[in-house]
Amino acid sequence: MAPLHIDTDYLVARLLELLGTPSPSGYTDAVVRLVSAELERLGLEVELTRRGAIRARRPGAAARPARAVVAHLDTLGAQVKRLKENGRLELVPIGTWSARFAAGARCTLFSERGSYRGTILPLKASGHIFNEEVDTQPTGWPFVELRVDAWARSPGELEGLGVAVGDIVAIDPQPELLPEGFVVSRHLDDKAGVAVMLAALEALRREEVTTPVDSFWLFSIAEEVGVGASALLTPEIASMVAVDNGTVGPGQASEESGVTIAMADQTGPFDWHLTRKLVELCREHAIDCQKDVFGWYRSDSASAIEAGADVRTALVTFGLDSSHGWERAHLHALRSLAELLTTYLASPVEIARDASEMAPPEGFTRQPMREAPHPADPGSPPPHRCGGP
Incomplete structure (x- = not known):
């Protein structure tokens, strides 16, 4: 099936809604x-784990291999x-x-009493006081502090506000959508990926597509701290495609x-077979x-495999500039990724054996071992890049 039309207005609306909802790991x-x-x-059936990870099922023509x-x-x-002596927060x-x-970021602190606005500042934040030391101080978390926008000049006054060790701080995304199609914001990792999934799902529903097997739409809540999709899979799920940022x-x-x-x-x-199918x-x-191959990078797929899931995994991404910083993506990548998801989910299942968790060797996959034909061989297909000739 050809890729479905993706409603980019819907995609952008969901992205902005997601960015406007603070969600640091743990909150x-x-x-x-x-x-x-x-x-x-x-129209999906939605279940939540105890901590809130989402597993939603969209029925297909068959239940396995999902x-x-x-x-x-x-x-x-x-x-x-730590509550510091100057009324600020480490x-x-x-x-x-x-x-x-982090330095210069506006943010929201969530205390048991309620939320407070604030700014993360370098320890030496004023040139009028520290002169050139503002530019020579080290970079690192010990060298920044949170100034809460409330009367707090001591640990006691912070405690009076209800502020305590362990309170969660959410960083403002400050999204900006540009006419050229660029989206600049914090937290595009991975709220842009979530918006892509919702846009693909909206297209499948709008076009009333029946997929060959059930599809599960999973949303983890602790990927940034290494947990990811470790407790979301069910035995019928044979393959899982993670959607995240590409560096x-x-x-x-x-x-x-x-x-x-x-x-x-x-x-x-x-997984060799799933990746090459995509x-x-x-x-x-x-x-x-x-x-691409990523070095200092892990995703929901890694968490699932490390948790013991016997599932084929792949990772498809939207290119992201300055990941984990001031991030930038483009709507072309987000739309393309949603198109690929619709095409993949509607495509036939090639590995029927995957319907069973354990099965005899018959029907097991094969990876090519033959010698490649010489480039001058007239019977060889012309080389092409991923995505077209």
Whole structure:
């Protein structure tokens, strides 16, 4: 089946709604409720784990071997480590991100009494006081502090506000959508991926597509701290495609346009057969794509495999510049990724044996071992890049 039309207005609306709902790891209840309501509106059966990870099922023509798509709802953030003598707060990061990008951020602190606005500042924030020391102080979490926008000049006054060690801090996304199609914001990782999944689901529902097997739509809540999709899979799920960001920068092949298909991350190669199916779908349907290998990177797929799930995994991504910092993506990549998901979920199942968790060797897959034909061989197909000739 050809890729479905993706409603980019719907995609953008869902993205902005997601970005407007704070959800650092450990504080995700609000975004879970938001996404659950949208999934139910789109006709899915929704279940939540005890902590709030989402598993939603869209019935297909058969129950097995089911397919899953996953993205994470949680974002980077910070947590209060210490109430300082000057009435400010020492922070530690939630997830892996540099204090270089925290300095100057507006944010919301969630205390048991209620939320407070604030700003993360360098320890030496005023040139009028510290002169050139403002530019020479080190970078790191010990060298920034949170100034709460309330009367607090001592630990006692902070405690009087209800502020305590362990309180969660959500960083403002400050999204900006540009006429050229760029989206600039914090937390596009992975709220853009969630919006892509919802847009693909909306297209499948609008076009009344019946997929060959059940599809599960999974949303994890602790990927940024390494947990990911470790408790979401069911025995009937044979393959899982993670949707996340592709790191754009020196030494990487990821682009801010088209789909970037990850061949491996720091945990090793993704499933050979599933990954190549996605590549072939891009080639067959002229979806722009490129392949990449990620170094300091892990996704929901890694968490599932490490938790013991015997499931084929792949990672498809939207190119993201300055990941875990001031992030930028393009609507072309988001739309292309949603198109690929619709095509994949509607495509036939090639590995029928995957319907069983254990089965005899008959029907097991084969990876090519033959010698490649010489390039001068007239019978050889012309070389082509991922996504087209």
